[in-house]
Amino acid sequence: MKHAQVKEAAAALFNDQRNPFGAFSLGSDTHGAATIPDAVRRCRWIAVDINASAFGLFFVSPSAERARLVACFDSDYPSTAVATKFISGANGEEMVRHSRTSTAPRWWADEAVAGSPRTFRDLAWATPVAPLAPGTSGIALPVHADRGQCGLVVFLGSEMTLSDDSLYEIHARCFALFAAVARIRPGDAGGTRAISKRELECLKLTANGNTSEEIAKLLKLSVHTANQYLTQSTQKLNAVNRNQAVAKALRLGLIE
Amino acid sequence: MSSPAALLESDASGPRLTSRGDLTGFFMQLAADIAADSYMLVAIVHDQDRNDARIVSSNWIFDAIELIGKRLIANLALGPLTAAPGMRPKPLVAAHAPNARALLTGEEARLLDVLGHAEIYSLRLNVGHQRLFVLFSAAEPDRIDVTGLMKAQLQCCYALSGIPQLIAAAAMQDPLSDRERECLFWVSEGKTTDEVAVILGVSSNTVNSYITHAIQKFAASNRAMAIATAIRSGII
Numbered sequence: 001m002k003h004a005q006v007k008e009a010a011a012a013l014f015n016d017q018r019n020p021f022g023a024f025s026l027g028s029d030t031h032g033a034a035t036i037p038d039a040v041r042r043c044r045w046i047a048v049d050i051n052a053s054a055f056g057l058f059f060v061s062p063s064a065e066r067a068r069l070v071a072c073f074d075s076d077y078p079s080t081a082v083a084t085k086f087i088s089g090a091n092g093e094e095m096v097r098h099s100r101t102s103t104a105p106r107w108w109a110d111e112a113v114a115g116s117p118r119t120f121r122d123l124a125w126a127t128p129v130a131p132l133a134p135g136t137s138g139i140a141l142p143v144h145a146d147r148g149q150c151g152l153v154v155f156l157g158s159e160m161t162l163s164d165d166s167l168y169e170i171h172a173r174c175f176a177l178f179a180a181v182a183r184i185r186p187g188d189a190g191g192t193r194a195i196s197k198r199e200l201e202c203l204k205l206t207a208n209g210n211t212s213e214e215i216a217k218l219l220k221l222s223v224h225t226a227n228q229y230l231t232q233s234t235q236k237l238n239a240v241n242r243n244q245a246v247a248k249a250l251r252l253g254l255i256e
Numbered sequence: 257m258s259s260p261a262a263l264l265e266s267d268a269s270g271p272r273l274t275s276r277g278d279l280t281g282f283f284m285q286l287a288a289d290i291a292a293d294s295y296m297l298v299a300i301v302h303d304q305d306r307n308d309a310r311i312v313s314s315n316w317i318f319d320a321i322e323l324i325g326k327r328l329i330a331n332l333a334l335g336p337l338t339a340a341p342g343m344r345p346k347p348l349v350a351a352h353a354p355n356a357r358a359l360l361t362g363e364e365a366r367l368l369d370v371l372g373h374a375e376i377y378s379l380r381l382n383v384g385h386q387r388l389f390v391l392f393s394a395a396e397p398d399r400i401d402v403t404g405l406m407k408a409q410l411q412c413c414y415a416l417s418g419i420p421q422l423i424a425a426a427a428m429q430d431p432l433s434d435r436e437r438e439c440l441f442w443v444s445e446g447k448t449t450d451e452v453a454v455i456l457g458v459s460s461n462t463v464n465s466y467i468t469h470a471i472q473k474f475a476a477s478n479r480a481m482a483i484a485t486a487i488r489s490g491i492i
């Protein structure tokens with residue numbers, strides 16, 4: 001390819017990604033090929049479009065006991081901003097619970113700055129929340145990916161411009177962004193080690209009401225082996241017994 | 257353009273769907289906004305090793321649902337054309353499109369066309385752990401506004417976010433009593449009968465009886481299966 005052609009192709013690709021709604025076509029290559037720097041760039045474009053001064057993407061840890069936000073990247077990438085440390089700290093717990101069950105945006109505003117609460121208050125579906133980081137104004141958008149991963153995209157800034165209509169678009173782009181990120185970094189499974197195919201099979205059969213003996217017969221294993229698989233998967237899921245292991249596996253989307 | 261959110265009662269936590277009627281009104285308005293004729297909100301539940309479509313709300317005519325069948329609706333929702341939020345949706349064009357072939361037989365495609373679903377968009381709604389989908393369709397192809405559709409998808413997510421019980425109840429008549437649901441939840445968290453008894457402040461015999469009832473109501477064969485059924489249908 002000639003130099004000019006390469007340049008043209010690069011420009012087309014850039015415009016394609018830049019363009020708010022054209023970019024995220026189903027099954028497009030940009031999804032598979034994303035890297036973290038790519039994702040940061042895409043997130044920066046979103047931030048520019050709503051006039052936000054900072055942003056961050058967090059994973060919501062799936063385990064119920066350790067409800068927390070795990071920072072993936074922020075606007076200071078590759079280093080970490082102070083606000084990000086605050087957000088992944090103690091304040092996150094309420095947000096975590098919200099993100100797991102809801103997609104409704106949450107906003108907060110710094111009392112000292114007059115303008116920002118107005119912008120947020122006019123949003124029909126967004127609700128106020130205690131500030132995630134002190135001295136900031138911002139909006140947090142819960143996002144979900146196909147394999148049950150859950151996350152939060154946060155935009156900070158005192159002069160953000162958002163309307164209902166642009167919020168739908170921004171949030172949709174955050175979903176697409178998170179889907180791409182979740183694919184590179186398949187979920188922070190809260191320290192769970194990879195569960196083998198055989199273990200999952202046994203868990204699935206347990207969820208369908210089969211006993212160890214029945215599982216052994218169905219999978220042509222000895223009862224001991226079937227029990228062994230179940231014990232291992234229970235340990236790997238940090239569960240105390242089989243019932244909890246089944247519940248966790250279902251909630252994490254490991255089995256259906 | 258009147259916003260579907262404006263139809264709803266609003267409190268401190270934003271507009272809120274409080275009844276099945278609200279749900280219908282909201283989706284009718286949304287469909288009208290994007291020039292779609294019909295909508296169908298459907299929850300996919302995993303039942304006895306296969307996927308089953310539970311229709312939560314829809315304005316499809318009865319015959320269409322009967323003739324097409326819930327099996328096909330589940331396949332549509334779980335099919336490759338379904339778009340997650342932020343993905344550009346692609347329509348299933350019943351009449352000629354080659355992409356329809358894999359999902360529909362010629363006869364089914366013809367039926368859909370005749371019944372006013374020439375073009376169907378299937379959208380995934382990511383709300384909690386429920387597998388929820390909404391289908392928007394129009395009587396002739398290329399009518400639905402795709403950008404509007406992507407925005408409508410987010411509005412659906414927002415609107416359905418606050419009301420897991422309403423959806424769960426509609427998707428599957430939640431058969432459990434509050435106490436039974438509570439017991440089953442704690443068992444799913446790995447608690448033993450004795451522990452649940454302490455948590456709820458009742459005797460362990462009572463806990464066992466609640467759980468047995470829950471198992472019977474789900475026609476499950478043991479605790480693990482009852483938990484699995486409850487989680488799959490979004491009850492706990």
